[in-house]
Amino acid sequence: DAGVIQSPRHEVTEMGQEVTLRCKPISGHDYLFWYRQTMMRGLELLIYFNNNVPIDDSGMPEDRFSAKMPNASFSTLKIQPSEPRDSAVYFCASSLNREVYGYTFGSGTRLTVV
Amino acid sequence: ILNVEQSPQSLHVQEGDSTNFTCSFPSSNFYALHWYRWETAKSPEALFVMTLNGDEKKKGRISATLNTKEGYSYLYIKGSQPEDSATYLCAFGTDKLIFGTGTRLQVFP
Numbered sequence: 001d002a003g004v005i006q007s008p009r010h011e012v013t014e015m016g017q018e019v020t021l022r023c024k025p026i027s028g029h030d031y032l033f034w035y036r037q038t039m040m041r042g043l044e045l046l047i048y049f050n051n052n053v054p055i056d057d058s059g060m061p062e063d064r065f066s067a068k069m070p071n072a073s074f075s076t077l078k079i080q081p082s083e084p085r086d087s088a089v090y091f092c093a094s095s096l097n098r099e100v101y102g103y104t105f106g107s108g109t110r111l112t113v114v
Numbered sequence: 115i116l117n118v119e120q121s122p123q124s125l126h127v128q129e130g131d132s133t134n135f136t137c138s139f140p141s142s143n144f145y146a147l148h149w150y151r152w153e154t155a156k157s158p159e160a161l162f163v164m165t166l167n168g169d170e171k172k173k174g175r176i177s178a179t180l181n182t183k184e185g186y187s188y189l190y191i192k193g194s195q196p197e198d199s200a201t202y203l204c205a206f207g208t209d210k211l212i213f214g215t216g217t218r219l220q221v222f223p
Contacts, residue, residue, distance in 0.1 A: 102160030
Protein backbone atom coordinates (compact mmCIF):
# COMPACT_ATOMS: atom_id res chain seq x y z
CA ASP A 1 0.00 0.00 0.00
CA ALA A 2 1.46 3.37 -1.02
CA GLY A 3 -0.21 5.18 1.84
CA VAL A 4 -1.89 8.56 1.57
CA ILE A 5 -0.41 10.41 -1.38
CA GLN A 6 -0.32 14.18 -1.53
CA SER A 7 0.85 16.42 -4.32
CA PRO A 8 2.69 18.61 -4.80
CA ARG A 9 5.21 18.26 -1.95
CA HIS A 10 6.12 21.92 -2.21
CA GLU A 11 4.29 24.82 -3.78
CA VAL A 12 5.48 28.38 -4.06
CA THR A 13 3.02 30.83 -5.52
CA GLU A 14 2.41 34.52 -5.73
CA MET A 15 -0.27 36.24 -3.72
CA GLY A 16 -3.56 36.27 -5.58
CA GLN A 17 -2.94 33.07 -7.50
CA GLU A 18 -5.11 29.99 -7.25
CA VAL A 19 -3.55 26.99 -5.51
CA THR A 20 -4.83 23.42 -5.70
CA LEU A 21 -3.59 20.73 -3.35
CA ARG A 22 -4.33 17.09 -4.10
CA CYS A 23 -4.79 13.98 -2.01
CA LYS A 24 -5.26 10.32 -2.77
CA PRO A 25 -6.43 8.42 0.32
CA ILE A 26 -5.72 4.79 1.09
CA SER A 27 -8.02 2.56 -0.90
CA GLY A 28 -11.00 1.49 1.19
CA HIS A 29 -10.71 4.24 3.76
CA ASP A 30 -14.04 5.99 4.15
CA TYR A 31 -12.93 9.12 6.00
CA LEU A 32 -10.69 11.85 4.61
CA PHE A 33 -9.42 14.86 6.54
CA TRP A 34 -7.60 18.04 5.58
CA TYR A 35 -5.42 19.60 8.27
CA ARG A 36 -3.23 22.70 8.26
CA GLN A 37 -0.11 22.95 10.38
CA THR A 38 1.31 26.27 11.48
CA MET A 39 3.77 27.22 14.19
CA MET A 40 1.18 29.32 15.98
CA ARG A 41 -1.78 26.94 15.96
CA GLY A 42 -0.37 23.46 15.45
CA LEU A 43 -2.54 21.01 13.51
CA GLU A 44 -5.93 22.50 12.70
CA LEU A 45 -8.73 20.54 11.10
CA LEU A 46 -10.07 22.32 8.03
CA ILE A 47 -12.67 19.90 6.67
CA TYR A 48 -13.47 16.22 6.61
CA PHE A 49 -15.41 13.87 4.37
CA ASN A 50 -17.17 10.58 5.01
CA ASN A 51 -17.89 8.44 1.96
CA ASN A 52 -17.02 11.43 -0.25
CA VAL A 53 -19.56 13.70 1.45
CA PRO A 54 -18.32 16.80 3.32
CA ILE A 55 -19.40 16.42 6.94
CA ASP A 56 -17.85 19.37 8.75
CA ASP A 57 -16.18 22.35 7.11
CA SER A 58 -16.31 24.62 10.14
CA GLY A 59 -12.53 24.80 10.21
CA MET A 60 -12.23 26.26 6.73
CA PRO A 61 -10.88 29.73 7.45
CA GLU A 62 -12.59 31.73 4.73
CA ASP A 63 -14.57 31.52 1.54
CA ARG A 64 -11.27 31.56 -0.30
CA PHE A 65 -10.87 27.92 0.78
CA SER A 66 -12.85 25.11 -0.81
CA ALA A 67 -12.52 21.34 -0.84
CA LYS A 68 -14.01 18.62 -2.97
CA MET A 69 -14.02 14.86 -3.04
CA PRO A 70 -15.46 13.82 -6.41
CA ASN A 71 -14.78 10.13 -5.77
CA ALA A 72 -13.40 7.80 -3.14
CA SER A 73 -9.85 8.03 -4.42
CA PHE A 74 -9.31 11.75 -4.83
CA SER A 75 -9.75 15.01 -2.99
CA THR A 76 -8.65 18.59 -3.63
CA LEU A 77 -8.20 21.62 -1.43
CA LYS A 78 -8.29 24.87 -3.33
CA ILE A 79 -7.31 28.36 -2.21
CA GLN A 80 -8.42 31.21 -4.44
CA PRO A 81 -7.04 33.83 -4.19
CA SER A 82 -4.07 32.83 -2.06
CA GLU A 83 -2.57 35.15 0.55
CA PRO A 84 0.78 35.10 2.39
CA ARG A 85 -0.96 34.10 5.64
CA ASP A 86 -2.05 30.87 3.96
CA SER A 87 1.57 29.72 4.02
CA ALA A 88 1.64 26.47 6.01
CA VAL A 89 1.98 22.72 5.64
CA TYR A 90 -1.29 21.11 4.57
CA PHE A 91 -1.82 17.49 5.52
CA CYS A 92 -4.35 15.05 4.22
CA ALA A 93 -5.24 12.01 6.31
CA SER A 94 -7.54 9.07 5.81
CA SER A 95 -8.97 6.43 8.10
CA LEU A 96 -11.11 3.33 8.11
CA ASN A 97 -11.46 1.91 11.57
CA ARG A 98 -10.12 4.90 13.42
CA GLU A 99 -10.94 3.48 16.86
CA VAL A 100 -8.40 0.78 16.17
CA TYR A 101 -5.87 2.19 13.71
CA GLY A 102 -6.17 5.94 13.99
CA TYR A 103 -5.46 8.18 11.03
CA THR A 104 -2.88 7.70 8.29
CA PHE A 105 -1.34 10.98 7.22
CA GLY A 106 0.15 11.93 3.90
CA SER A 107 3.55 13.59 3.64
CA GLY A 108 2.01 17.03 3.44
CA THR A 109 2.24 19.93 1.01
CA ARG A 110 4.37 22.86 2.09
CA LEU A 111 2.72 25.96 0.67
CA THR A 112 4.53 29.27 0.49
CA VAL A 113 2.64 32.31 -0.75
CA VAL A 114 4.88 35.27 -1.53
CA ILE B 115 -14.77 24.43 21.88
CA LEU B 116 -12.73 21.32 22.62
CA ASN B 117 -9.36 22.01 24.16
CA VAL B 118 -6.56 19.46 24.25
CA GLU B 119 -3.51 20.44 26.27
CA GLN B 120 -0.16 18.74 26.41
CA SER B 121 2.71 19.19 28.84
CA PRO B 122 5.53 19.79 28.88
CA GLN B 123 5.99 21.63 25.57
CA SER B 124 9.49 20.24 25.26
CA LEU B 125 11.71 17.79 27.04
CA HIS B 126 15.41 17.01 26.85
CA VAL B 127 16.59 13.72 28.34
CA GLN B 128 19.69 11.58 28.29
CA GLU B 129 19.78 8.25 26.52
CA GLY B 130 18.59 5.57 28.90
CA ASP B 131 16.36 7.87 30.95
CA SER B 132 12.67 7.08 31.23
CA THR B 133 10.24 9.88 30.65
CA ASN B 134 6.55 10.67 30.50
CA PHE B 135 4.26 13.39 29.30
CA THR B 136 0.65 14.36 29.81
CA CYS B 137 -2.37 15.02 27.65
CA SER B 138 -5.45 16.70 29.16
CA PHE B 139 -8.82 16.71 27.46
CA PRO B 140 -12.48 17.38 28.28
CA SER B 141 -13.82 14.55 30.46
CA SER B 142 -17.41 14.85 29.27
CA ASN B 143 -18.66 13.04 26.17
CA PHE B 144 -15.47 11.06 25.77
CA TYR B 145 -15.08 9.05 22.58
CA ALA B 146 -11.44 8.29 21.83
CA LEU B 147 -7.94 9.48 22.60
CA HIS B 148 -5.14 9.06 20.07
CA TRP B 149 -1.36 9.36 20.42
CA TYR B 150 0.83 10.11 17.40
CA ARG B 151 4.57 10.25 16.91
CA TRP B 152 5.81 12.96 14.55
CA GLU B 153 9.40 12.95 13.41
CA THR B 154 10.90 16.04 11.82
CA ALA B 155 10.29 16.24 8.05
CA LYS B 156 7.86 13.33 8.19
CA SER B 157 4.13 12.99 8.85
CA PRO B 158 2.43 11.96 12.11
CA GLU B 159 2.19 8.22 12.70
CA ALA B 160 -0.42 6.64 14.94
CA LEU B 161 0.93 5.05 18.12
CA PHE B 162 -2.18 4.25 20.12
CA VAL B 163 -5.92 4.68 20.03
CA MET B 164 -7.65 4.33 23.38
CA THR B 165 -11.35 4.29 23.99
CA LEU B 166 -11.98 2.83 27.46
CA ASN B 167 -11.32 4.30 30.88
CA GLY B 168 -8.36 2.51 32.38
CA ASP B 169 -6.99 1.44 29.00
CA GLU B 170 -3.29 0.73 28.96
CA LYS B 171 -1.51 0.15 25.68
CA LYS B 172 2.09 -0.76 24.95
CA LYS B 173 4.33 -0.83 21.89
CA GLY B 174 7.88 -1.80 22.68
CA ARG B 175 9.30 0.70 25.15
CA ILE B 176 6.38 3.09 24.74
CA SER B 177 3.17 2.77 26.72
CA ALA B 178 0.11 4.91 27.43
CA THR B 179 -2.64 5.04 30.03
CA LEU B 180 -6.05 6.65 29.94
CA ASN B 181 -8.29 8.17 32.60
CA THR B 182 -11.50 9.39 30.98
CA LYS B 183 -13.18 10.40 34.24
CA GLU B 184 -10.55 12.98 35.08
CA GLY B 185 -9.63 13.73 31.47
CA TYR B 186 -5.97 12.81 31.12
CA SER B 187 -3.65 10.37 29.42
CA TYR B 188 0.02 9.68 30.06
CA LEU B 189 2.58 8.53 27.53
CA TYR B 190 5.64 6.76 28.95
CA ILE B 191 8.93 5.98 27.25
CA LYS B 192 11.18 3.55 29.06
CA GLY B 193 14.92 3.75 28.45
CA SER B 194 14.78 6.60 25.91
CA GLN B 195 16.91 6.25 22.79
CA PRO B 196 18.03 8.99 20.36
CA GLU B 197 15.65 7.54 17.76
CA ASP B 198 12.75 8.35 20.10
CA SER B 199 13.40 12.04 19.44
CA ALA B 200 10.18 13.39 17.92
CA THR B 201 7.10 15.39 18.73
CA TYR B 202 4.40 13.36 20.45
CA LEU B 203 0.87 14.51 19.74
CA CYS B 204 -2.32 13.53 21.43
CA ALA B 205 -5.72 14.03 19.83
CA PHE B 206 -9.24 13.81 21.16
CA GLY B 207 -12.60 13.65 19.53
CA THR B 208 -15.37 11.76 17.88
CA ASP B 209 -15.62 11.79 14.10
CA LYS B 210 -13.01 14.51 13.97
CA LEU B 211 -9.83 14.74 16.01
CA ILE B 212 -8.66 17.86 17.79
CA PHE B 213 -4.90 17.78 18.24
CA GLY B 214 -2.83 19.14 21.05
CA THR B 215 0.28 21.16 20.23
CA GLY B 216 2.54 18.27 21.19
CA THR B 217 5.50 17.52 23.42
CA ARG B 218 8.82 17.81 21.63
CA LEU B 219 11.22 15.17 22.96
CA GLN B 220 14.96 15.33 22.37
CA VAL B 221 17.05 12.37 23.54
CA PHE B 222 20.79 13.02 23.78
CA PRO B 223 23.30 10.16 23.44
